[in-house]
Amino acid sequence: MPVQASSSSLLIRYAERPEARLRVLCFPHAGGGASTFASLNRALPSDVEVCALQLPGRGTRRQEPPIVEMAELMEALGGELGAHEDRRLVLFGYSLGALIAFEYARALRTQGARPPVRLLVSAARAPHRRIVGRTKLGQLPSGEFVREMTRRYDGIPEAILKAPSALEYFLPVLRADVQLVESYRYAPEAPLECPIFAFGGDTDPRVPPGELEHWSVHTRSAFESQVFSGGHFFIQSDRRTYLAAVHDAIAGIVA
Numbered sequence: 001m002p003v004q005a006s007s008s009s010l011l012i013r014y015a016e017r018p019e020a021r022l023r024v025l026c027f028p029h030a031g032g033g034a035s036t037f038a039s040l041n042r043a044l045p046s047d048v049e050v051c052a053l054q055l056p057g058r059g060t061r062r063q064e065p066p067i068v069e070m071a072e073l074m075e076a077l078g079g080e081l082g083a084h085e086d087r088r089l090v091l092f093g094y095s096l097g098a099l100i101a102f103e104y105a106r107a108l109r110t111q112g113a114r115p116p117v118r119l120l121v122s123a124a125r126a127p128h129r130r131i132v133g134r135t136k137l138g139q140l141p142s143g144e145f146v147r148e149m150t151r152r153y154d155g156i157p158e159a160i161l162k163a164p165s166a167l168e169y170f171l172p173v174l175r176a177d178v179q180l181v182e183s184y185r186y187a188p189e190a191p192l193e194c195p196i197f198a199f200g201g202d203t204d205p206r207v208p209p210g211e212l213e214h215w216s217v218h219t220r221s222a223f224e225s226q227v228f229s230g231g232h233f234f235i236q237s238d239r240r241t242y243l244a245a246v247h248d249a250i251a252g253i254v255a
Contacts, residue, residue, distance in 0.1 A: 011051045014041035020049035024090045027097030030177035033058045043243040058173045066176030070184045090118040096181050098124030122199040123232050125207050126214035127186040138179035153232045195222040197249045201234035202227050
C-alpha cells in the first residue's frame with residue numbers, strides 16, 4: 001500500500017526507500033489516482049523511489065473539493081517545489097498527467113529548483129497541439145458525459161459502467177479532471193533542458209502516433225518516441241511491453 005508523503009502533501013510514496021538515488025514522480029490520467037502506478041513501482045529497480053500525485057476528491061482525499069483549474073493545481077503543487085532536491089527526479093505523466101508533468105517541469109525551472117533528468121509523457125498530444133473543442137465535456141449532463149467519454153477515450157471501465165453506485169462515486173472525479181484538462185491553455189516558453197520520451201498507442205484516435213513527434217520541440221536535449229499496441233489506454237492492453245520501455249528509459253539513469 002502506498003504511504004502519504006506528509007499530511008499536507010499532494011504526493012504519496014509507494015514504499016520508503018531512503019537509499020534511492022532516483023525519484024519518479026507520476027501524474028495519472030483523468031479519473032485515475034495514485035494506484036494507477038502500482039505496477040510501475042513493482043517494475044522498477046529497488047533503488048528507485050516512486051511517488052504519485054493524489055488529487056483531492058479521490059482516495060484518502062475523497063472529502064476534499066476537487067481542483068478544476070490548471071493554475072490552481074500548479075499553485076497547490078508549488079509547496080512541493082524544491083522538495084525533491086535530495087535526489088534526481090523523473091517526471092512521468094499519462095494523458096492529463098502528461099500536461100501536469102510538463103507544466104510541473106516548467107514550474108521547477110521558474111522557481112530555480114533542481115530540474116528533472118527525464119520527462120516521460122504518454123497518451124497525450126504536445127501542449128501546443130491540443131485540440132480545444134467548442135463543447136465543454138466537463139459541463140455535459142451525466143448521461144451524455146458518460147457516452148462521450150466512452151466514445152472518445154473508452155475511459156470508463158466496464159465494471160464501473162455496470163455498477164450504478166461505483167459510477168456515482170467515479171463520475172465527479174472524472175468530471176473534475178476533464179474540467180482540469182479543459183481549463184488548460186498553453187503558453188510558449190523556452191524548451192526544457194531534460195530529454196523527453198513520448199509514448200502512444202497505435203490505434204489511439206485522440207493521439208495518433210504521428211502526434212508524438214511534436215513533443216520534440218519542447219526539449220533542447222534528446223527526444224525519443226515509442227508506439228505500443230492499443231488505443232488511448234495502451235497501459236492496459238500492452239502493459240508488459242510498456243512497463244519494460246518505461247523501465248529502460250529510467251533504469252539507465254541509475255545504472
